[in-house]
Amino acid sequence: MSSSTWVLWLAVAEHEELFLESQKNNLFALTRNMANDLVPYMEQTERDSFALSIVLLRLEPYNNVINATIYDNEYNQVEHYVGRGARRTEQGLQDPPIDPSVYELGINIEQGKLISLERIGEQAFPVGYLLIVNDLNTSLSESRRSLIFRTTPWVVLLLTATIFLSLIMLRRSFKPLELLSRFTQMVIDSKDYTSRHDVQGTSEIKRLGEHINRLMATIEDELSINQQQTQTLMEQQVTMTRLANFDSLTGLPNRQFVMDTIRIELSRAKRADSDLILMFFDLDGFKGINDSLGHETGDMILIEVAERVKAILRDGDILARLGGDEFLIIPDRDVTELNMATVSERVLSAFVEPFKLKGLSLRVGVSIGVAKAREAGYDLSQLVSNADLAMYRSKARGRGVYTIFSPEMSESHKRKILIANSIEAAIEENQFSLYYQPKINLNGEIDSLEALIRWHHPELGPVMPSEFILVAEQAGKITAITQWVLNQASKELAELMSIYSPKIRLAINLSVHDLRHSELFDWIYNAFQAHSVNPENVEFEVTESAYLDNFETSESLFKRLHNLGCTIALDDFGTGYSSLSYLTQITIDTLKIDRQFVMELDTSERSRLVTISIIDLARRLSLKICAEGVETISQWEYLKALGCDTVQGYLFSKPRPLADIKNQPDYQRQAG
Numbered sequence: 001m002s003s004s005t006w007v008l009w010l011a012v013a014e015h016e017e018l019f020l021e022s023q024k025n026n027l028f029a030l031t032r033n034m035a036n037d038l039v040p041y042m043e044q045t046e047r048d049s050f051a052l053s054i055v056l057l058r059l060e061p062y063n064n065v066i067n068a069t070i071y072d073n074e075y076n077q078v079e080h081y082v083g084r085g086a087r088r089t090e091q092g093l094q095d096p097p098i099d100p101s102v103y104e105l106g107i108n109i110e111q112g113k114l115i116s117l118e119r120i121g122e123q124a125f126p127v128g129y130l131l132i133v134n135d136l137n138t139s140l141s142e143s144r145r146s147l148i149f150r151t152t153p154w155v156v157l158l159l160t161a162t163i164f165l166s167l168i169m170l171r172r173s174f175k176p177l178e179l180l181s182r183f184t185q186m187v188i189d190s191k192d193y194t195s196r197h198d199v200q201g202t203s204e205i206k207r208l209g210e211h212i213n214r215l216m217a218t219i220e221d222e223l224s225i226n227q228q229q230t231q232t233l234m235e236q237q238v239t240m241t242r243l244a245n246f247d248s249l250t251g252l253p254n255r256q257f258v259m260d261t262i263r264i265e266l267s268r269a270k271r272a273d274s275d276l277i278l279m280f281f282d283l284d285g286f287k288g289i290n291d292s293l294g295h296e297t298g299d300m301i302l303i304e305v306a307e308r309v310k311a312i313l314r315d316g317d318i319l320a321r322l323g324g325d326e327f328l329i330i331p332d333r334d335v336t337e338l339n340m341a342t343v344s345e346r347v348l349s350a351f352v353e354p355f356k357l358k359g360l361s362l363r364v365g366v367s368i369g370v371a372k373a374r375e376a377g378y379d380l381s382q383l384v385s386n387a388d389l390a391m392y393r394s395k396a397r398g399r400g401v402y403t404i405f406s407p408e409m410s411e412s413h414k415r416k417i418l419i420a421n422s423i424e425a426a427i428e429e430n431q432f433s434l435y436y437q438p439k440i441n442l443n444g445e446i447d448s449l450e451a452l453i454r455w456h457h458p459e460l461g462p463v464m465p466s467e468f469i470l471v472a473e474q475a476g477k478i479t480a481i482t483q484w485v486l487n488q489a490s491k492e493l494a495e496l497m498s499i500y501s502p503k504i505r506l507a508i509n510l511s512v513h514d515l516r517h518s519e520l521f522d523w524i525y526n527a528f529q530a531h532s533v534n535p536e537n538v539e540f541e542v543t544e545s546a547y548l549d550n551f552e553t554s555e556s557l558f559k560r561l562h563n564l565g566c567t568i569a570l571d572d573f574g575t576g577y578s579s580l581s582y583l584t585q586i587t588i589d590t591l592k593i594d595r596q597f598v599m600e601l602d603t604s605e606r607s608r609l610v611t612i613s614i615i616d617l618a619r620r621l622s623l624k625i626c627a628e629g630v631e632t633i634s635q636w637e638y639l640k641a642l643g644c645d646t647v648q649g650y651l652f653s654k655p656r657p658l659a660d661i662k663n664q665p666d667y668q669r670q671a672g
Contacts, residue, residue: 004159008151012144019143020136023114024107027134031116034058035130038070038120042078042127049079056081059132064139066113070120071129075101078128085135100131112137176205180212193220247321249299250306258320258328259380265330266378276373277340279329280387281347284365284399286325293360300357301364308350317343328387337404340370344402351400367394368402375405389413415460419468420475422457427484431455434488435655436496439507439626439646447646448505448539449496451489452655453481469511478513483523485509489538490531492658497537499665507539507569512546515554524561535565541592543571548582558587569626573614583621590645591618595629598649601638608638615642 034055041051052070056079059065065083072078077097100117108115114134121127183197193216199209245257253261262278269276283305290298302325309319309327316332331343347368354361369391376383389412390405397403426432434451441447455463472478485508493506514520528535540561547554547570558568569590593614600607611627618625627639630649639647 001159004155008148008155011151012147015147016140016144019140023134023136023139027114027116027132028107028118030059030062031118031130031132034068034132035118035120038130039127042070042072042120047078052079053081059083062134064135066133066135068130068132069098069100071100071131073126073128075099075129085138098131098133100129103131109136173202176200176202176209180205180209184212187216193223250303250321252306252327253318253320255320255322258318258322258330261318262330262383263380266373266380266383269373270378275335276383277331277335277343278371278373278383278387279331279340279343279347279368280371280384280391281327281329281366281368281402282391283325284367284395286364289362289364293362297357297360297362301355301362304355304357305350305364309347312346312350313343335372340404341402344368344370348400348402365400367391367399369394369405370402371405375407385413416471418460419457419463419471420477423468423472423475423477423480426455426457427480431457432481432484432488433657434485434492435657436506436661437648437655438653439648440652441646442640442644446500446504448507449500450507450541450648450655451485451509453485454655454657473511473513478511479517482511482514482520483527486523486527487530490527490533493533493537494531495658496661499661503537505537505539505567507541509541509571510546512543512549515542515546515550515557521557521560525564535561539567539569539590541569541571544573547586551582551586555586562587562589571628583617588623590624590626593625593627593644595649598627598629598635598639599631601635602632611639612642615644619643 037055038052041048041055056068056070059068059081060083062083062085064085066085067083068081069077070079098115103115103117105117105119108117112135114136116132116134118130119126120130179200180197183195187193187195196213196216197209199206199213245254246252247254262276265276283301286298286301289301302321305327306319306321309329313319313329314332318330318332320328320330322328329343329347331339348366351364351366354363356362369387369389371383371386371390373383376386386405386409389409390403393409394401394403422431433454433456435454436449436451438446439448439450453465453469455465455468457463469478469481472481489506489508496506497504510520527533528538540558542554542558562568567589568587569592570586570588571592572594573591591614593611597607597611597614601611615625624645625643626646626648627644628648630636630639630647630651632651635649636647636651
């Protein structure tokens, strides 16, 4: 349509130019012809106005002639004619007269009018002038309308035909795209990605169809892969569910699964006002088997334990592995004392026969703790805690037994918790104190002192080190106690030296947990610096097992302390390791004979032989020897005869606080 309009516009413009040229030529010819006809009349002396009017009336057939005027040689008007073009409108009648002198001969165009001025007569002897004014705009508009009316039907017909043919061509051209669209819609509706499009059409559309077919093939392949992966994921989900709920080694329910089960069973028992039994057991000696024979053997034992225990349980009983060598049983029957005892005895009986693995016959014991849900208030954590406490009570009784939880055990546990929670306050409030036990040389003189910590609890009263040291180690607070002992002993050493001798030596004990701490040397050094302690006045005692359990760390630490000037004593010698080769590799100054050998000197020949051997060994290694636990004069006399350097025990003095030592510095024998 735009093209047609543009062509029509060009045609009209061209027509206007042709029409204007035609009008100019026609008017020029008309004017010249009439001027020639007026020559005879204008040459007369007496001009005939009527004849001149008759000549001008020849313009009457011309619709667009506005007026015509005859002038003499001086451009004076001789005759005037008003044409049909002026008579159509009043405006044309009111137009002012035209001055012919301002126009050139020929055709002039002015304000939409054609003005034709022609000479009358010969050029050399003109007798007047003829001026004709023609309405150009009106004639041009009429001609334009006429052209448009004649051409528009043909243009419309041609345009309609063009559009119709274009639509047919477009429909034919887009037919492949329509088929392609139908194909894609069919795939969307059917989700059938195995279908393929019948490629047709122009090269571009063919390429599009081929690309869609390749896309369909890719989707089909990806769907196949996704289906395989989905199947794999479903299988993995089943596996993960099993791994999440069952132990991968024994196939028993694991901690998470059994805890959820117990939680449900506790809710049911609480609603029904019934009770529930929980049995907790672990294996005795399992760590030693793992360490000596390897984890593979340990895993085989765990599998065999699961099989043996499952074999003696009844239908409905639940057996689960909590982790490591810890197992849990939920019996499905009555909760009487008899039933608890019966199930426990059956479990213990499963471990009577040794485990035969890899040609070895291995005996593994079991310690069982039994607890009731009602005593735990149907609280899961409390129930498990009660069973755990009962199990540890079985271990304390000698293992290979079962223990049914009683409230007294809970009180013991609460006491441990109270002790653990009170340690920090005890340090801040100076509830701890140091007691000192002297070490006596062969001459019966005080050679050195051993610092021993004591605690008077505001609620519990005196708490023995054998109790709170173990709790502190389990609670991870032993390092705070060690730091307090180092600082307090360093602080009180100056007073001890003033009481006894500047050469007096103070022995300080270090635990296995202390030796594992990387900052222990810094604590010792800072305590010495803070209280101006001479390292030569300090001896550190460490048990044989603690030293060798952390051999590399301990050796590095004691070499630094030895270089600082301190001496090192190996406590409880002879009770831990059977091999003595390590004595040539460690940095020590003194061996302390364990009290169990000293206590049996009067009754056991073997203890005397061991004591003689230890003293002889120490001499050959140029080490000093100290015997602890001396309580009788006969023991002291025997040790002196063997050449034991120093002894300590209740025979001479119990551990005493600094205040008592100030009042009575000399020791008094406590026995004998």
